[in-house]
Amino acid sequence: MRARIEDVAAAAGVSIKTVSRVFNREPNVREETRLKVEEAARQLKYRPNSSARSLAGRRSYLISLLYDNPSPNYVMEVIEGVLAACEQAHYGLTLRPIDFSRRGHVESVETLIAQYRPDGLVLTPPLTDDGPLLRRLREMDVRYATISAKRDNAGIGATLDERAAVADMTAHVASLGHRRIGHITGHRSHGARVWRLAGYLDGLRRSGIEADPELVVEGEFSFESGIAGARRLLDMDDPPTAIFGANDDTACGVLYEAAARGLKVPEHLSVFGFDDTPMSRQVWPSLSTVRQPSREMGRIAAQQLLNAIAGHDPARMVRVPYQLQIRHSTGPVPQG
C-alpha cells in the first residue's frame, strides 16, 4: 500500500542505494539520475519511514527540547523556532518539560535519552546552567545547544546581550529625568537575573547615577513577584519614579499594583520590562521593554545543533541583536 524505497528504485530504474543517496543529499549522484529518482518518489508519494531510517542509521533523526519555564509564550516561541529548523533538516522534535526544582530531573533526562536516543538536545534557561545536568550530558556524550545560557562564551546555541540591552534601556529612562530607578530582579537560578541586574547597574553608572541598594528587591520572573516587589518599592519613604521589572511578567505585576493604588503610568510612575511578550502590547498602558527574538533564538540554536550533528559548518554560539521597544509605560519624571 505505502511506497517503499525499493518501489521508488524500481520505478526510477536504479538501485535502492541511489534512492537513499538522493534522499540523504549524499554526493555522487548525477543530476539526471537525481531528477529521475525525485520524479518517481513524487509519483509514488514516497516518504522514508523514520523508524527504519533510525534503526539502520543508528541515529534517531530526532532532537529534544528541554524546558522548565513558567512562561508559555516563551516556550511556544522557542518551539516554533526549533520546529522550523527541524523541518528543514528533516528532523523530528520531542519535548521534555523538566521540573528543575525537583530531585531526579537528571534521571528524567537520562530516561528520555535511553528511550528516544535524540541526536541532540536544545536547552532553555535555567536548565542551561544546571551543573549536574550538563555534566551528565557530557559524560553520556550527548550534544546540546543552549539558549541564553549563563556562560555564553562556550558551547553552541544562541544568546542575546541582555546586559547591554538593559543598560541601554535604563540609560534611556534616566535620560527622561529619572534618578531613582528601582529594579525587581529575576529568579536566582537564571543567568538572566545576573545579566539584567548588571545591565541595570551599568545603565545607572553610565547616566551618572549612584546605585541605591535599597532600590533593588528580589523577584522571580513572575507576575506575583512584580506585585510584591512594587509594594515594597512604592511603600518606601522616598519611592522610585521608575521601576524595571526583570521580565514582562514582573513589569505587568508592577502595572497592576500601580493601577490598584490609583497611580497613573507613566505620569506618576514609569515601568519597563524585558522580553516583549504579547502581553506587553496588550496591557494599558503598553509596556516599554526589550525585544528578545525568542523564536529566532530557538531556530538558531536548533540550527547550530543540527549543524554539529551533521558535521558541516562548524557550529558556534550566535549572538542575536536586541531592540528597545519604547511604548507608553515610560515617560518623563514627574515634576516636584
Add this chain to the structure above:
Amino acid sequence: MRARIEDVAAAAGVSIKTVSRVFNREPNVREETRLKVEEAARQLKYRPNSSARSLAGRRSYLISLLYDNPSPNYVMEVIEGVLAACEQAHYGLTLRPIDFSRRGHVESVETLIAQYRPDGLVLTPPLTDDGPLLRRLREMDVRYATISAKRDNAGIGATLDERAAVADMTAHVASLGHRRIGHITGHRSHGARVWRLAGYLDGLRRSGIEADPELVVEGEFSFESGIAGARRLLDMDDPPTAIFGANDDTACGVLYEAAARGLKVPEHLSVFGFDDTPMSRQVWPSLSTVRQPSREMGRIAAQQLLNAIAGHDPARMVRVPYQLQIRHSTGPVPQG
C-alpha cells in the same frame, strides 16, 4: 555498549521472545520467568529501542498533536495535558503546527503520517471542524481525538459545554442590571464562535432581554479585533453597558480600548471573556471569564485516543465541567 534484547535473554537464560513477552505484558509467561527477566533487564539497564520496536511492530508508539491556534497559552496547556497522558502510556508526542488558511494543509498532514506513522492524532480547533482534513483521515484510516469540536456528539475526545457556560455568565451579568450587553464574536472557522454566540443569546433570553443584532459585531478571537469591536460598540448612540469578548484576548482588547478612552471598568463598562488565560488575572481590572480546563482537556483527549489505540475501555467523547470566574471587570450597571 547498550544492552539489547538478546543480552537480556542471555542473562536471564531465556529466549528473546520471552523477554519480548515480558516487556509487552503478553500472557503465557510464568511468574518466575518474568521475575528473572525483569531482574536481568534492570541489571543491564535495558531500554527497548523504539525505532526497532516501531519497525518490527508496525506501530510508532507515537501520537501527533495538530494545532493552528494563535494563542500560545492555549496550545501550551493542551501540550502539557497530552504529554501527561503520553508519558503514562509510554507514548511519544510529535507536534504539527498547521497553517489552516493555506492550501496544502491536508497534504502536510499526509506527509506527517507517512513519515512518522503516528498511531493517532489529537486535533484542536479549528482543525477539528475541517471537512477535507477529517475526510482524508478517515480515508487513510487514521484515528483521531478532538478537543472542542463543533460536532461534539460524535467521535472521541473532550468537550466543554461552552454554550451553557456563556449563557450562565451572560445571565449573571444581566442580573447585575445590565440590559444592553454587546458581543464581539469569534472567528468564523471555529465552532466556539457558534457555541458562544448561541450561549450569549440564551443568556439574554433567560434574562428576559430581547437581543439587539446591532450589539453583535464580528471579531476573530484576537486582541486587535477586541479593540476594533469595542470601538464600534462604544461609538454607538446607545452603547452597551457590558461587553462579552468571545475569548480573553478579545476581552482584553476591550479593556484596552476602554482605558484608552478613560472609561472606567467596571464603573462605566463591564467586560467579560472566555478561557481564563493567565492574562485574565494579570490585567487591571482582572477579567471575569469562564474557566476552560485546557490542560485537562488535552489529557483526556489523548487518554481517549490511547484507549482507542490499545483497544481497551471503549473510548468516548468526554464532557468536562466549566466554571465561572467572576473577578473585577464586571459590576453593577451604571446609574442614569
Add this chain to the structure above:
DNA sequence: CTGTTAGCGCATTCAT
C-alpha cells in the same frame, strides 16, 4: 558515479 550484501533490534509467525 552506481549497485550488492549485510545487518540495525525487535515483533511475529509457527513450532515445540
Add this chain to the structure above:
DNA sequence: ATGAATGCGCTAACAG
C-alpha cells in the same frame, strides 16, 4: 509456556 526462524525498511560498508 517457550523458542527458532523470518523480515520490517532502511543505511552502511564495500565492490564495481
